[in-house]
Amino acid sequence: MLQEESQESKKCYKRNLNYIIIETILTSIGAGFSVATITLFWNSIGMNQAQIGFVQMAFTIVLCLLDIPMGYIADRFNRKILNIIGDIGTAIVFLIYSFSNNIFMALLSECLLGTFMAMTNGVDQSFIKYNCNLIDESGELFKKVNVKTNTLRSISLFIVVIIGGFIAKYSLRLTIALSFIPYFIGGLFAFKIKDYNEKITPTHKNPLKDLIHTTKEILKDKGTRTYIFGFVLGKEITHSQIWVFTPLLVLVGVPIEFISIGWILNQALRIIGSKISGSMIKKKTSIKFLIPVLIEFAWMSTLIFKCNIYTVWIFALNGFVHGLLEANMMTSLQQATRDEIQTSVISVASTAARLFYIPLVYIINYLGNIELQLALLGVCIIFAPLCLIEFLKLNKMEI
Secondary structure, eight states, X not given: OHHHHHHHHHHHHHHHHHHHHHHHHHHHHGGGGTTTTHHXXXXXXXXXXXXXXXXXXXXXXXXXXXXXHHHHHHHHTOHHHHHHXXXXXXXXXXXXXXXXXXXXXXXXXXXXXHHHHHHHTTHHHHHHHHHHHHHOTTSHHXXXXXXXXXXXXXXXXXXXXXXXXXXXXXXXXXXXXXXXXXXXXHHHHHHHOOOOSOOOOOSSSSHHHHHHHHHHHHHHOHHHHHHHHHHHHHHHTTTGGGGGHHHHHHHTTOOGGGHHHHHHHHHHHHHHHHHHHHTTTTSOHHHHHHHXXXXXXXXXXXXXXXXXXXXXXXXXXXXXXXXXXXXXXXXXHHHTSOGGGHHHHHHHHHHHHHHHHHHHHHHHHHHHHHOHHHHHHHHHHHHHHHHHHHHHHHHHHHO
16 A cells, blocks of 8 residues: 555656656746847847946846845745746746847846746756655666756757747847747746745744855855855856857858857757766766866867867857756755755855856956957966866865
8 A cells, every 4th residue: 555655656756857847948948049149139239249248247146136045935935936936927028128129128138037037046956856856765866867857958959049040030039039938838837846845944033044044054064165166167167158159150251140050059069968968977076077177178279279160160069068067067066965955055056156157257248349269268267277176176075
């Protein structure tokens, strides 16, 4: 009898996990419709490269201010409600964004996106880990599902970028408006998800004091801090320079109708990177960090010294590196974290990444406004010493 109940429970958990994976994929690919051409949209409403950096910085500031509080609220009160509001809210904002005709409307839209995305950030990952552990206590299923989800996300994003490239020939605004569809459908799936995870047991009655206490406890552990630092570097080493990819393609003479090919190649290599990351699951985190970082520095160095219509396509290796790092660095961080504070830890890590991204995206785009290759040089100079420090810390921890 007990065995039958256990089997029935596992069926419920597996069904719930499937809902979570579908919602996670849908809400992570929405922006893909416009990712290849949104720089052209910004240019069309009068924004230069420095202003693009400023708007992205504003978006990141909003996320930084709200991410940790929203993660705490989710872990303590209700993950499901915040997930639903965040998904549906993001969908609606993308519709509003498509009507922007100046930097002020773009700025407002980015700030609203930051608000709603902060509500959902980390919730999906906490759902995935807890449901996987309910099905398989060994933790092996969690590793496999993380890689599988990341790969499916990359494949879906690949398809979305292709669709967006075709649509952009007729309307740049429509590519932004189309983001409404996956986010809205994802929000509908979010209604079906059940939150089996434990809630944070408050230490203080005052929520603000308890939020501060929880954040301090997370950062107190040296190992957690090291994994957070690795997550931050892994996330941001491929991030700020994406805004110069389209301008570089234009600079070397690639026709506008073929620009999306560069982004499609980027997504294709991201899929390959995600698949390869699955074969690296059992390797040390230090190795899983070092290999992609070296590849990133190699392709950037090549374009710094020689960028033309033939070499510019190796920028797509940025996607390959992203695919290698994304699932593995997140998995290492989550495995070092208790289930009941998963959303909070991911929010802290994401906030740290965004605090780093705020000055980074402005500096890199400011350099790109002077000369596009200077943006890549800036990334190399900033990240080289930080990545060396992180590798040595991870290596020391794993000895």
